[in-house]
Amino acid sequence: MNRIADRLLAVLLLAIGMLCFTRVYFALGGEGAGEGFASVRLAFFGAAGVVSALAALLFWAGLLPGRSTHDPKTPLFGRGAETQPGGRPRLRRLFAVVPFLAVLALVADQLGPWSRQPQDAGRSLIAEQTVPSAPEGQDVTSAPAPEPEAIQPPTPASPSEVALAPPVSPPEPAPAAPPQTVAPLPQAPPPQPTQPDGHREPVVWLAVAPDGHSIMSASTDRTIKLWDIDGKRLIRTLGVHKDMARTALFLPDGARALTAGDDGEIVLRQLADGAVLHVFSSGQNGGVNKLAISPDGKRAVSGHDTGRVIVWDIEKGSVLHVMPGHDWSISGVAVSPDGTRAISGSIEGTLKLWDIATGKQLRSWHGHERGPYGIVFMADGHHLITGSGDYTIKLWDLDTGREVRRLDGHSGTVYALALSTDNKRLLSGSLDGTARLWDMETGSETALFDSRSGPVYAVAFAADGTVLTGGYDRTIRDWPAGGGDAVVLFPGAPE
Structure with a gap:
């Protein structure tokens, strides 16, 4: 029974390790609150993933036995008795506890406030593209909308203020399009006659x-x-x-x-x-x-x-x-x-x-x-x-x-x-x-x-x-x- 329990624990630890490596993948993409924070996540989840995968391997192979057990089919005393290992309970607890701490960190990482930051950043980028920037010291939310300017008739300029504009050459006429000959679509073949009692296939x-x-x-x-x-x-x-x-x-x-x-x-x-x-x-x-x-x-x-x-x-x-x-x-x-x-x-x-x-x-x-x-x-x-x-x-x-x-x-x-x-x-x-x-x-x-x-x-x-x-x-x-x-x-x- 202990052997079966160790193997089930190994499968669970392997799944935890895979989750940790998944978070490492996203940390490499810089997701989260800044590059420094992404580096910390990368190191933590990378280490947790390695420990979980190693623990899964050790538990599966039976290299972290618990307390000494005895096979009922072997004698307790005499030459036929088998020497049972004393177990490694401390090492078992270490390799079991670290991955479960990683589970808590995964939950916190998923529900933390930084997990929503990329979406907020995306919305602020859209806002920057659609809302014009206000002059320095002016509150955009309280500034009144500018009134449309009244259309005033032009004031005649004095002779001294008149400047001769350079002569504008007339635009060159666009070249004439070459003559085109458009081929008509081929006529559809006339529909074939049919009769109800004819063949329905070839x-x-x-x-x-x-x-x-x-x-x-x-x-x-x-x-x-x-x-x-x-x-x-x-x-x-x-x-x-x-x-x-x-x-x-x-x-x-x-x-x-x-x-x-x-x-x-x-x-x-x-x-x-x-x-x-x-x-x-x-x-x-x-x-x-x-x-x-x-x-x-x-x-x-x-x-x-x-x-x-x-x-x-x-x-x-x-x-x-x-x-x-x-x-x-x-x-x-x-x-x-x-x-x-x-x-x-x-x-x-x-x-x-x-x-x-x-x-x-x-x-x-x-x-x-x-x-x-x-x-x-x-x-x-x-x-x-x-x-x-x-x-x-x-x-x-x-x-x-x-x-x-x-x-x-x-x-x-x-x-x-x-x-x-x-x-x-x-x-x-x-x-x-x-x-x-x-x-x-x-x-x-x-x-x-x-x-x-x-x-x-x-x-x-x-x-x-x-x-x-x-x-x-x-x-x-x-x-x-x-x-x-x-x-x-x-x-x-x-x-």
Whole structure:
């Protein structure tokens, strides 16, 4: 118990020492009644702080024991007895009393009349600046205010008193200001049209139906919407994912669709009424970043944020393969025209070619400095096009893994690609806010579509050959294939 009491006393003494050192800090600033008084305070509180800190150390270490005590677990007599120290009571009292005297001095220093002197001095300084000084011997408080002097007409001076003033030269005219041309403020862009049933957040995917009369869109607002192109109306909100919707694909039969999102679910839906026919859950394999289906509609390939690629049997509702070949999140997937192979790309730029039937990896190479987000196969099945976060579009020979052509022009991530049915035109959408049309035979850019409203996340070819885009501004636009201004096909919802 004595040991615990000494340690509690040590903590208290340390706190007193800290208070003393605080007052030393203020004494160094000259606070109080004069420099001499500040020096005395500095010496006193400095010494008291040192003594308190030293006493705290000694009491904590047990170097100032009190009266001799005996451990009941040791014998009082004989060889087993322990010799106990006699104690240092006087030294204990000295080191305990001095700090408590310092406490009394702290209280007196805080409540003394000199503690208010700095504020009085500040008020007197203000008074000196605002009240004019009186002549010597005159009482300022009793002196009457001076009467205003009456305005007297000037007395004419005698001729002898007139002095000729030096001639005053007229002031030089100020230089004329140079002419100015003030540029007007740029006109604010016209407000975008809205519709209540439009997307409330960015459109990240577009797909055109096999018959060309409708399109599906996926949005970060978690919804999948089905639109009538001919009637320019919303047919229905096809479904809602639990998290961001990423992909929406028509099946070849034109009656069903597959949608996927960050909730890790791939949902088979009926287009006629949006009814859910089946749910493919990725479980612990993570959210579905991208989804592709085989041309016959029997297989689906999904890429996940865990780096895994999964092959699904749509007809049987089962999993065929889970391929854990990537170390990073998947950014894009595609299925070859014959449905036998799949390509996947991850965010660090690696591309992998897979055999769908066996799940085996056929080829792997580092194709980009950053992730390939847009991936499409050419019709021959031997060439692949990728668009990436390094702003480039590349054409690959899959038989050799060699880069055949590079398309440069975008100044932001190439986020989406679409290939025309004749394989002669490539459409790209980018985070630089533009979509571009490319001639695949020459590699030249043939048209530029500038949204002027933020990143373009989704692109597609309409049945009539025009260009469809969706992006950050929540709208779906239709552009002339040769370039020019877009028509807002389906506006976003009001903000």
